[in-house]
Amino acid sequence: MTAFLFNDKRIMKTLTSLLFAVLLVLPARGQSLGNDGEANTITKVGTTAAQFLKLGVGARAVAMGGSFVAESSDLSALYWNPAGLSKISGGALSLSTTQYLADITYSYAAVGIGLGSMGTMAASLLYLDSGDMEVRTVSQPEGTGERFSKQDMALQLSYAKALTDRFSIGTTVKYIREAIWHSSASATAFDIGVLFTTPYEPLRLGASMSNFGPKMQMSGRDIIFSVDPAQNQEGNVEVVNTEYLLDRFPLPLVFRVGLAWDAVDTANHRLLLTTDTATPNDNSQYVNSGMEYAFRELLALRMGYRNRFEVDGEQGLTWGVGLNMRVDRTTRITFDYAYADFGRLEQTHWYTLNLAF
Numbered sequence: 001m002t003a004f005l006f007n008d009k010r011i012m013k014t015l016t017s018l019l020f021a022v023l024l025v026l027p028a029r030g031q032s033l034g035n036d037g038e039a040n041t042i043t044k045v046g047t048t049a050a051q052f053l054k055l056g057v058g059a060r061a062v063a064m065g066g067s068f069v070a071e072s073s074d075l076s077a078l079y080w081n082p083a084g085l086s087k088i089s090g091g092a093l094s095l096s097t098t099q100y101l102a103d104i105t106y107s108y109a110a111v112g113i114g115l116g117s118m119g120t121m122a123a124s125l126l127y128l129d130s131g132d133m134e135v136r137t138v139s140q141p142e143g144t145g146e147r148f149s150k151q152d153m154a155l156q157l158s159y160a161k162a163l164t165d166r167f168s169i170g171t172t173v174k175y176i177r178e179a180i181w182h183s184s185a186s187a188t189a190f191d192i193g194v195l196f197t198t199p200y201e202p203l204r205l206g207a208s209m210s211n212f213g214p215k216m217q218m219s220g221r222d223i224i225f226s227v228d229p230a231q232n233q234e235g236n237v238e239v240v241n242t243e244y245l246l247d248r249f250p251l252p253l254v255f256r257v258g259l260a261w262d263a264v265d266t267a268n269h270r271l272l273l274t275t276d277t278a279t280p281n282d283n284s285q286y287v288n289s290g291m292e293y294a295f296r297e298l299l300a301l302r303m304g305y306r307n308r309f310e311v312d313g314e315q316g317l318t319w320g321v322g323l324n325m326r327v328d329r330t331t332r333i334t335f336d337y338a339y340a341d342f343g344r345l346e347q348t349h350w351y352t353l354n355l356a357f
Contacts, residue, residue: 043311048282049185049216049249050176052128052152057108058096059336059352063320064290065304067274070195070206070260074354075110078124078158081193081208081256082170085122085160088356089114090330092122096352101345105129112158119161126154135181148181158191166197176216176251183220189213189251202262209255215248254280258288270294274304286310290318298324306340314343320350332356 058076061068068076072084075094096108105128112122130150134143153176160170172191177184193208223244258276265271272292279285290304300322307315320338327333338350 043284044282045312046282047249048252050152050154050178050187050211050251052106052126053154053176053211054252054254054280055100055106055128057126058094059320059338059350060292060300060302060322062340062350063302063304063318063322063336063338064274064292065288065306065318067258067276067288067290067304069193069208069256069258069276070204071272071274072193072195072206074356075112075122075124076108076352077160077170077193078110078122078156078172079108079126079210081195081206082158082172082191083160083168083193083195083206083208085112085120085158085170086162086168086195088112088120088122091357093355093357094124094352096350098348098350100128100348101342103131105131110156119159122158124156124158126152126156128152150178150180152176152178168195169193170195176213178216178218180218181220181222183218183222185216185218187213187216187251202265204260205258206260207255207257209253211251211253213251215250217248218246250281252280252282254278268296270297284309284311286313294322294324300324302338314345315340316343317341330357 056062056066057079058068058074060074061076061080068080070081072081073087075088075092077084090113092112094108094110098106100106107127108124110122110124112120114120128151132147132149135146135148136143154174156172156174158170158172160168162168170193174189174191175186176189177186190212191208191210193206196205198205223246225242226239227242228238229240256276256278258274260272260274263271263273270293274291275287275289277285277287286307286309288304288306289308290302292300292302294300302320302322304318305316306318307313318338318340320336322334322336324332324334334354336352336354340348340350342348
């Protein structure tokens with residue numbers, strides 16, 4: 001009997017390694033190689049609206065390369081996989097911010113509460129602000145004296161429930177708004193996710209679909225101008241208000257599937273390995289991978305790699321640390337930091353504060 005259990009565990013570990021390998025090489029399929037040895041993949045980069053929805057959430061997830069769909073267990077689950085909310089049994093609060101590229105401020109705030117057998121509910125806000133910029137025109141390239149800004153936001157309401165001790169499902173409804181100067185666009189979208197603990201308990205499988213919704217179209221007084229419809233004729237209406245016809249663009253829909261494996265899990269040490277593959281509607285398929293080492297659940301060291309196999313991508317190495325402190329029997333505070341490399345675009349630094357009570 002002992003020999004059987006030993007062989008069974010060895011087989012499951014082998015299968016786990018194979019599953020990780022499949023996720024790592026999956027994006028390479030469908031990409032043909034040209035004469036120069038590079039992938040000839042046609043993408044649709046720049047064809048979707050609300051690009052801020054692709055930035056990620058939470059310093060812990062970012063430090064692990066964004067491979068979080070099967071590990072989502074805190075309020076960042078509202079972004080990666082809403083099914084992960086089912087792991088929250090009490091109350092929780094999360095605040096996160098980063099000074100993104102080009103001095104853009106990107107912040108996230110969320111609150112959630114466990115409802116016992118009824119499941120878990122949470123609400124969150126994603127907010128991006130470019131800061132003030134000079135209004136420049138062809139005739140006044142040095143600036144008109146006016147200033148404008150780009151501001152994006154997403155209000156999210158999520159619900160998750162554990163249907164069994166191994167299977168959870170979650171969904172999110174979100175209101176999305178983009179605004180630039182005096183023009184804006186809005187839409188309502190949905191996320192859905194599932195989380196499954198396999199019979200080999202250290203291994204978890206997660207999948208999610210994010211940003212399923214209608215196309216967005218900008219409108220506002222910035223696209224209205226006055227024109228004389230017949231400049232060569234007298235006596236006609238000299239001023240007619242006209243509006244530019246703007247295109248409608250889809251949301252950045254993405255499907256993620258991933259694995260999380262507790263390779264080591266003892267009283268003092270825990271080693272977590274994760275990997276995701278993502279299929280977006282505006283880029284090539286890519287893989288995220290990460291790892292987390294925790295000592296006595298007090299100090300965590302993390303590392304990952306983002307967007308591997310993405311065509312012409314600049315994202316890459318990530319790393320970070322986390323400090324987990326217990327205030328009393330029911331209250332715990334976590335501080336997380338992440339560093340994310342963007343190649344020629346330099347790097348970003350992420351900070352997150354989590355409170356569980």
